[in-house]
Amino acid sequence: MAVKDQYSLRVVLYDGDGAQPIPASDRFDATTALLEKGFSVTQAKPGQTVSPIGSAPLLLLGRFANTDAPEIAGTVPGSRVVSRNILGVDAAGISALSEAASLELQAARFGEWKPWFPVIDYDRCTNCMQCLSFCLFGVYGVDDAQKIQVQNNDNCKTNCPACSRVCPEAAIMFPKYKAGPINGDVVSNSDLNREKMKIDISALLGGDVYSMLRERSEKAQSRFSKERDADKALKERQKCLVKLAQSGDIPPEVLMSLPSPDEIARRAEEAKAKAAAALAHQTPPA
Amino acid sequence: MAEVPRILYCHCAYAQVVPAEVKTAVLRKLCDAGVAFDAVPDLCEMSARQDPNLQNLVSGGCVKIAACYPRAVKWLFAAAKAPLPPDGAEVLNMRVQTAEEIVTALLNTGLQPNVPQGKVTAEDAPQPVAAT
Ligand code: SF4
Numbered sequence: 001m002a003v004k005d006q007y008s009l010r011v012v013l014y015d016g017d018g019a020q021p022i023p024a025s026d027r028f029d030a031t032t033a034l035l036e037k038g039f040s041v042t043q044a045k046p047g048q049t050v051s052p053i054g055s056a057p058l059l060l061l062g063r064f065a066n067t068d069a070p071e072i073a074g075t076v077p078g079s080r081v082v083s084r085n086i087l088g089v090d091a092a093g094i095s096a097l098s099e100a101a102s103l104e105l106q107a108a109r110f111g112e113w114k115p116w117f118p119v120i121d122y123d124r125c126t127n128c129m130q131c132l133s134f135c136l137f138g139v140y141g142v143d144d145a146q147k148i149q150v151q152n153n154d155n156c157k158t159n160c161p162a163c164s165r166v167c168p169e170a171a172i173m174f175p176k177y178k179a180g181p182i183n184g185d186v187v188s189n190s191d192l193n194r195e196k197m198k199i200d201i202s203a204l205l206g207g208d209v210y211s212m213l214r215e216r217s218e219k220a221q222s223r224f225s226k227e228r229d230a231d232k233a234l235k236e237r238q239k240c241l242v243k244l245a246q247s248g249d250i251p252p253e254v255l256m257s258l259p260s261p262d263e264i265a266r267r268a269e270e271a272k273a274k275a276a277a278a279l280a281h282q283t284p285p286a
Numbered sequence: 287m288a289e290v291p292r293i294l295y296c297h298c299a300y301a302q303v304v305p306a307e308v309k310t311a312v313l314r315k316l317c318d319a320g321v322a323f324d325a326v327p328d329l330c331e332m333s334a335r336q337d338p339n340l341q342n343l344v345s346g347g348c349v350k351i352a353a354c355y356p357r358a359v360k361w362l363f364a365a366a367k368a369p370l371p372p373d374g375a376e377v378l379n380m381r382v383q384t385a386e387e388i389v390t391a392l393l394n395t396g397l398q399p400n401v402p403q404g405k406v407t408a409e410d411a412p413q414p415v416a417a418t
């Protein structure tokens with residue numbers, strides 16, 4: 001499973017007191033090489049502020065001609081800090097010694113996964129649970145207060161923004177998506193009304209979850225049982241997935257990796273049950 | 287806020303959504319300017335991994351961030367339990383602004399907080415900071 005809650009390596013390029021200045025073009029080359037390898041870089045200058053160090057594993061790099069690397073202010077006890085002299089070392093060499101330091105300091109390594117996952121805009125989210133009900137891959141869950149949460153980023157299918165289409169509030173973003181509002185651009189009323197934003201989740205689920213919970217009449221019961229019919233729900237879901245695929249929103253490889261119809265039906269039931277349980281803890285809307 | 291804002295640059299390493307020429311030009315100009323700054327490979331991945339470095343990035347006073355849409359950046363930090371200070375963060379958008387505009391705003395010592403507060407629509411969204 002993925003790395004979580006662990007520091008990645010922070011590299012500090014230092015050219016203050018006790019070190020020779022690093023020309024701008026060399027700083028650019030080194031910074032670019034380090035960023036491409038997944039390391040954070042701080043270009044430190046005397047008298048100027050950068051973010052605090054805290055207990056991040058830290059590699060201090062400088063061109064130290066006749067001196068040792070200086071003490072780093074702001075580290076906390078137990079910090080993992082090493083320094084290296086980069087006098088005469090080029091960007092590729094800096095990148096290699098940073099890799100070695102990352103291993104030595106047991107820093108988390110990033111960069112092996114395209115970070116594709118939903119990000120919820122809680123200013124817009126109404127906690128309706130449609131995303132949780134829709135996603136077949138268990139990406140969503142709820143916290144102790146029954147508030148929707150993204151819980152399993154890694155389960156998200158790369159380049160698939162389908163759940164953002166089912167969100168009635170356009171509250172789900174994929175920052176690396178090509179277009180707004182899914183990429184985080186502002187949401188316009190026309191976005192909310194646009195046909196391709198509106199995937200009828202009730203058709204997928206076999207009935208509106210709120211009405212499921214609220215309506216207790218005979219009629220509602222019978223409609224509910226009819227709509228819950230597993231075959232029908234499955235057909236509707238397939239129709240919806242085809243529609244999303246046709247609009248270019250689900251990459252073919254995601255469709256190819258969908259589980260079997262039986263498994264889809266099972267997971268859909270599971271997701272729906274989770275959503276219904278979460279909704280049952282909320283006050284239904286008036 | 288009287289303090290000089292820190293600068294944070296996001297390299298958006300694992301996708302091509304930020305034009306390469308814009309991010310390269312922003313990084314090069316920051317290096318040329320000889321200012322101190324923090325640079326991260328990909329804020330999205332740091333958020334997904336809840337990298338504690340994000341806490342450090344928000345905890346050192348006000349900050350200007352060169353990344354993408356302010357709404358996305360706000361919630362990426364929030365998702366990693368490192369919310370941006372509402373009055374202490376300005377987000378420059380490398381997806382839509384020019385490198386020139388962004389660097390001008392980054393190097394200007396004033397701060398124009400623009401992290402969205404509340405439900406944002408096209409009508410009430412903060413406008414991109416104009417180059418001065
Ligand atoms: S579908 Fe949208 S509004 Fe509903 S819980 Fe999910 S993110 Fe929130």
Ligand code: SF4
Nearest residue numbers: 175296298329330354
């Ligand atoms: S925050 Fe924006 S600029 Fe940074 S990695 Fe994510 S999508 Fe790219």
